[in-house]
Amino acid sequence: MSERDILKELAGKVVEGDEEGTVTLCKKALESGWSPQRVIREGLNQGMREAGALFDRSEIFLPELLLAVESVKAGIAALFPTSSSDMETSEKTKVVLGVVEGDVHEIGKNLVKAMLEAEGYQVIDLGFDVPPRNFLEAVSSNHAEVLALSTMMTTTLDSMRRTVEMARSLDTVPLIVVGGAPLNQDIAKDLGADGYGENAARAPEVLRRLMIE
Amino acid sequence: MSIYPRFRGRLLRPTPSMLKGASRLMAWHGKVCELLPLERVLVTLNHREPDRVPALTFLLGGARRLTGISYRDFSCNAQKAAEAYLAVVEILGGDALYNVIDLSVEAADFGQEILYPAHTTAHPDYRKPRIRTVEDYETLEVFDPRKSPRMSTVIELGRILAKKAKLRYPVLGFIFGPLGVLAMMRGAQNLFLDCARHPDKVKAGLEIVTEVLVDYARAQCDTGVDGVMLDTLFASQSAISRRLWEEMEGPYAQRIAEEIRRCGALVALHNCGRGPYFDLQIKYIQPVVISFAYLPDDCRDNRDLKEKYGRQTALAGYLPTEAMVRESPKRVMEMAREYIQELGPGGGFILATGCEYPPNHDLANAVALIQAARKYGRYPLRL
Known part of the structure; x- marks a missing residue:
């Protein structure tokens, strides 16, 4: 089996959510002398990208995507x-990610994390129910280029707004992206965010576009 | 004490065929004078045109603001919650009363720790899940919801509302679906993974939860509520596949729905996920009305929706939460008008928000929704 075939099969195992198969192929790749970075980039992350695309087209759903993660x-x-x-963390774009204060729904946030990591971002995950000052401290101490906020409730939109406003007062203002059920493009703009992600699978595309702009 | 008389311990309610016959008369009556909300909804649910399209704001936690009570009182005190809900129909309007408190009620009584924040909906403390491992599904225990703290509060709330409504407003009970209840105790992410990896363990939990929910349905029906709304959130593209829903929730939700019907009450359904599986939910639950927030997975647009499902069930929806948050009342009325024109012809349509009205948001858009039904929803519709 050629290198390309193995990496393709590895990506397929990720899409299937086959943990055992994924581990077996990763070990096989290591034994063949490949760098772990390459296996991640061309095997695991490629699989995650494919799973994200299937999720975006509603061909797979949350359980399947979570199994891929x-x-x-x-x-x-x-x-x-x-x-x-x-691996190579110094070269990666850093993203501080979390669910805003008052909200405990974190599936969306966790999937965004997986999708961004698959695209080579370094994600600093602050978890859920995160106070604004914790976001700001994380952005400053990590010199993060991106602040990504999530919420699933209308009652925590104020918390998101407060976090965005405080982030805008930092010496180096990060790109601010938001996502979650009660949001749309217009509300994201009202909140002062630079970008809005409709779902986890689209998060990398949103960041790519914003960073080009 | 219910408004319906009892015979051998059971409430004597009108049968579906009696309601159908009555709705025919009411529809005729509605052509010449204004109907009561109960009549209006009844005619609508029987797919006839009443005097106008009924309206529902789904103002839940936000109702507390009308009577100045705390969120905790709204969540835990039946009398105060009832006063808040009665204030909604008295002050804002609306054509039904409902005893929805929040989605953590059932899980709380299974032993899940709940947080009661001052300014947002009560929710589980996910740092302390009741179901920590897959083995814990089997440790759930059956109990009597009439004697458990939060479910008994909801039952009492239904009793007060049914008594106060006095055949003027329809009153709907509410039950979170069995898979949703487990998600509140396990965390949705872990539950989804368990469904894929350990379906039998999850099913063991579903059996226990469903047994309690069936009894809960019975207890709610016994208060005299006219119907009970089941929330099967996960039957949508936001959550799990059609196949998995059929395996993991459909049959369990079916048992609850059958019990509601056996008690003589109407079965309603709420699903605010994206791309809800209307066909599957109708197959298992046979609701008389579906409240929804997004088009079903097999519909292109409102016309398609009306054509495919408009005769099988009444439709309640589906002004988006985002619109309630951001749009002006005038724009909300325009949007409502479009929904009325596309979904209202022939009856079978209730103008409503797709999900809970944002609890802390300005109430002007709730007023706009009610006004839109009054202004644009009068039958015969001007298309």
Whole structure:
């Protein structure tokens, strides 16, 4: 089996959410002498991208996408058995991501994280119910280029607005993107955000577009 | 005490065929004078044209602001919540009363810790999930919802509303679907993964939850509410596949719906997910009305929706939450007019928000929704 075939099969295992198969192929790739970075980039992340595209077209749904995320995690753990994947982090665009204060819904945020990591971003995940000052501290201390905020409730839109306003007062203002059920493009604009992501699968595209602009 | 008389412990309610016959008379009556909200809704649910399109704001947590009570009182005090809901129809208008509190009610009584924030809806403390591992599904226990803290509050709320409504307003009970209840105790992400990896464990939990929810349905019906609304959020493209929903929730939701019908009450459905599976939900639940926030997965537009499902069930919707947050009342009225024109002909349509009215938002758009039904919804519609 050629290198290309193995990477293609690995991507397929991620799409299928087959953790065991993903781990087996990752180990096989390592044994063949390939760099873990390449396996991640061309195998695991490619699979995640394909899964994201299927999700965006409603051909797969949350459980299947979550299984794909779990497969990627298992694959990375197999590639870096003794430590976390400290690969080329200095070159990556840093994104501070979290669910705003008062909100505890984090599936969307977790999927955004997986999709962005698959595209090579370094994501600093602050979790859910995050106060505005924690976002700002994380942006400053990590020199993050992007602040990504999520909420699923209308009652926490004020919290999101407050976070955006405070981020705008930083010395170096990051690109601010928002997403979540009660939002649309217009509301995102009203909140003062630079961009809006309709769903997790589209998050990388939104960032790519904003960074070009 | 219910408004309906009892015979051998059971409420004597009008049968569906009696309601159908009555709706025919009411529809005729509505041509010459204004109907009561109960009559208007009844005619609509029987797919006839009443005097005008009925309207519902789904103002839930926001109702607390009309009587100045705290969110916690709204969540936990039946009398105060009832006063708030009665204030909604008295002050803003609307054609039905409902006893929805929030989606954490059922999970709370299964032992899930709940947080009661001052300015937003009560919700589970996801840092302390009741179901920590897949083994915990089987540790859930059956209990009597009449004696559990939060479900008994909702039952009492239904009892007060049914008594106060006095055959003027229809009163709807509410039950979160079994899969939703598990999500409140496990976290949706873990639940979805469990459905894929350990379906039998999840089903063990569903059996226990459903047994309690069936009894809960019985208890709510016994208060004299006219119907009970089931919320099957996960039957949509926002959540799980059609196949998985049929396996993991359809049959369980069916048992609850059958119990509601056996008690003589109407079965309503709410689903605010994107691309809801109307056909599957109708197959398992057979609701007389579906409240929804997005077009079904198999419909292109409103005309298609009306043609495909307009005779099978009444439709309640579906002004977007985003519009309630951002648009002007004038724009909301224009949007409402479009919905009325596309979904209203022939009856079977209730103008409503797609999901809960934003609880802390200006109420002007709720007023706009009600006004739109009065202004543009009068039958025969001017198309």
